[in-house]
Amino acid sequence: TEERLRQSEKLTVVGQLAAGVAHEIRNPLTALRGFVQLQFEQGEVREIMLKELDRIECISREFLLLAKPQSIRVAEEDPYGLLTDVLTLLQSQAHLQRIMIVTEIDKPLPRIRCEANQVKQAVMNLLKNAMEAMEEGGTLHVCLQGDGEGATLTITDEGKGIAPDHLQRLGDPFFTTKEDGTGLGLMVTRQIVHHHGGILTFDSELEKGTTVTLWLPINTDFATEEEREAVQIVQ
Ligand code: ADP
């Protein structure tokens, strides 16, 4: 647990710095993109410039997510509702990739005191990774269970799996194996899970697939004084 604590402190500092830098980058970036669009004629150079600018935009947007949102709203949420919202957003992408999403929902489920948008963001990142790993399509199993202490979301994909020596690097800033990946999704996810006092685990076998388990407690005592101040509790 000491290592986990140290990691999270590191993330907070990185997150604050990253958010500041991202914010400063976005204004000039928007101006530059407009300029390229206006001044360069159609052609390969213009397309490459726009593509690279969009990549910077994408990275800075993910960085901004690391910042403390302006208003955090903690409330008792129905985990099934949160999951359904995210699955709805991913449905068409799943269809395009020939992925069938099979859900198994235990009822009744306990309500979870959390920041809904952050939790949705975390679940979205996990589901997107699962789908991106399933290049040949297949079945994605999503299971939601509850008990007296919390709720567990289990995502099992039939994707390419994660190499054993990559497992410990998941969530490190910029760790990606994808050509157009940012390596920031799991960093954000890990930070959100930590804020909620949850646990995120990965179990994977190469060429077989990956199971990601996310556990969130019914109620969390937001870890530090600083975090408590940032939270407007809505009861
Ligand atoms: P990105 O998706 O931009 O690469 P992430 O932080 O979301 O960044 O993920 C980091 C890396 O973790 C991915 O590039 C991939 O190698 C690995 N990964 C995460 N989830 C899975 C999964 N379900 N199956 C296979 N690899 C995964």
Ligand code: MG
């Ligand atoms: Mg990702």
